[in-house]
Amino acid sequence: MQRTSDQASDTKRWGAGALVFAALAVVGGMSNAYVISLLTIVLLFTFMGQSWNLMLGIGGQLSIGHALFVGIGAYAVAILNIKYGITPWIGLLLGAVIAGFVGAVLAWLSFRFEVRGIYFALLTIAAAEFARIMFGGWDYAGGMQGLFYQAPSGAMDLGMLRGDARFYYFVALALAAIGVAGTELISRSYWGYVWRAMRDDDEAARALGVRTFRHKVLVVSISAATAAVGGGVLGLVQGAIFPDSIMGMAISVDVLIGPVVGGLGTAFGPLVGSMAAIPLHHAMGALGDALGLPGLNSVAYGAVLILVVWFLPDGIWPSMVRLYGAVQLPARGRIPQLRKVEE
Amino acid sequence: MPDDALLAIDDLCVAYDGSNALNGVSLRIGKGELICVVGANGAGKTSLIRSIAGIVPSSGGSVRINGVDISRRPPWDICEMGIAQVAEGRQIFGALSVEDNLLIGGSLKRARHDRANTLDSVYQLFGRLRERRDQLAGTLSGGEQQMLAIGRAIMSRPEIVMFDEPSIGLSPALTDVMFGVVKSLNEQGITVLLVEQNVAKSLALSSRGYVLENGSVVLHGSSRDLLENPDVQRAYLGL
Known part of the structure; x- marks a missing residue:
């Protein structure tokens, strides 16, 4: 469809996106190790937040258990690589396929038996917790002791996805860029408007005539598969995975905080939200340690969530856009589930 | 009507939680007809449309289009067979643009290949929608939303369009505009099932009518006869 009125703002959107990622690439070339490692995490959660955003922000299906898919991806990569020396590329692919399948089964069973909305969200938590406990008791996968990657030799090896911190920064940057561009492309595609229609x-x-059941299963499955790719890389970056950390509730929260704070259903929201929330989380964690107040970081998360829901119910990004009028917001609008909280 | 009706409904029953919304409704629509189903609130008008569309399951009876029973088919199959509906309360997607709303209507197999042309003809019919194509549908006025709902139905290249109270919430002037649109669609060859509370206007528009009370057809016949029927006049026309 031709929409001449949109083309100018289209160019602006893609141009702005390219500029942001170019700037982030420059930052990666200049910054010190701490900033690099923090931004790597931010960018990975941007990507995973984007996959979660696809599911709720566009597809209208709430998950509070994305750690399940993140963990599946991390374990697929780690088991293949650590136990059999297989390249993480295969692990990422396998993890995505398994997580996509698990997501599809979970969605199929839930929606088949009319488990929807908040009840579906509860089911995702239950599934993630079940998987976490299962992996904790599974000796082959390292059990509670987890799995450790060999310390990197320092030499960059793209085929084995090994390298120094800067290497992983650029891997994460590439993923985040793919996530943002992919969300933009999907939300303009046939799937995009069908999903938003069924969300509404x-x-x-x-x-x-929309086969909503099929589309719901599809959006959950795609979201799960992409989250698993993020999880696989997250495991590599962290150098070790444990069920409690990679499949824990905290991961599910970290995944959703970016899009919720930044702006649901938008392409840039998860990036903006992760940039705001995750460094704060780390800073408050460090401050809490220094002051002997463990849990200060969780309190900060809670406070940020409350403030955002209260004052910027659409998230930071749409509010910024509205404030500066720089970019016309595409036809997306707010998400009914979260509006009810506000009203 | 003869038995080669385009849409033939026999003994259709619909029940919600044990209570019957439709108790054996039968009706016929011939190709190219414009018929109306009138009745008060709760008479089962909306249940009839939702059941034909496959949104609510029927508990008995049959719905046949061109002789094929569709009463157990899912909604998308029924849409593919050329039955579209303009739902009560319009049910537009408020957070989508006007054009995206229309494109969803046109994403059926039967309509996809010719979607750009259909879109163009919808924009010709409703110039206002073309002006507002990039606007969020939720920001349209009530009348514009009704146009959008009708345009979305046309996008699926239907044989039959079922209208569920297209006049609801509209001013008398806009109601006349809407009924004019219904009439002109019918003149372009689309078969119309019009469900309305506005008995006088819909009987004036249609060739035949059915009166629904408590889930059953209590009267049917040519619209002229119904307009002159003393029971109809007393109950619905306030004469």
């Missing part, structure tokens, strides 16, 4: 009004979409 499931019955109306069905009445127009």
Whole structure:
């Protein structure tokens, strides 16, 4: 479809995106090790936040258990690489396939039996917790002791996805860029508007001939598969994975905080939100350690969430856009689930 | 009507939680007809449309289009067979642009290949929608939303369009505009099932009518006869 009125702002959007990522690449070339390692985490959670965002922000399906998929990806890469020396590329692919399948089964069973909305979200938590406990008791996968990657030799090896911190920074940057661009492309595609339609009004979409059941399973599956790719890289970056950390509730929260704080259903929201929330989380963690106040970082997370929901219910990014009027917001709008909290 | 009706409904029953919304409704629509189903609130008008569309399951009876029973088919199959609906309350997607709303209507297999042309003809019919194509549908006025809902149905290249109270919430002037649109769609060859509370106007528009009360058809016949029927006049026309 031709939409001449949109083309100018389109160019601006893609140009702005390219500029942001170019700037981040420069930052990666200049910064010290601490900044690099922190931004690597930010960018990985941007990517995973984007996959979560696809599911809720566009598809209308809430997950509070994305750690399940993150963990599956991390374990797929780690088991293949550590036990059999297989390249992480294969692990990432396998992890995505398994997580996509698990996500599809979970969604199929839930929606088949009319478990929807917040009940589906509870089910995702249960599934993640179940998997965490299962992996904790699974000796082959390292059990509670986890799995450790060999310390990197320092030499960059793209085929084995090994390298120094800067190397992983650029891997994460590439993923984040793919996540942002991919969300933008998907939300403009046929799937994009069908998913937003079923998010807005499931019955109306069905009445127009949309196979909403199939599309819901599809969006959950794609979200799960992409989250697993992020998880696989996260495991490599951290050098070790443990069920409690890679499949824990904290990961599920870290995944969703970016899009919720930054702006649901938008392409840039998760990046902006992760940039704001994750460094704060780390800083408060360090401050809490220094002051002997463990848990200060969680309190900070809670405070940020409350403030955002209270004052910027659309998230930071859409509010910024509105404030500066720099970029016309695409037809996306707010998410009903979160609006109810506000009202 | 003869038995080669385009849409033939026999003894259709719909029940919600044990209570019957439709108790054996039968009706016929011939190709190219414009018929109306009138009745008060709760008479089962919306249940009839939702059941034909496959949104609510029927508990008995049959719905046949061109002789094929569709009463157990899912909604998307029924849409593919050329039955579109303009739902009560319009059910537009408020957070999507006007054009995206229309494109969803046109994403059926039967309509996809010719979507750009259909879109163009919808924009010709409703110039206002073309002006507002990039606007969020939720920001349209009530009348514009009704146009959008109708345009979205046209996008699926339907044989039959079912209208569920297209006049609801509209001013009398806009109601006349809407009924004019319904009439002109029918003149372009689309078969119309019009469900309305506005008995006088819909009987004036249609060739035949059915009166629904408590989930059953209590009267049917040519619209002229119904308009002159003393029971209809007393119950619905306030004469």
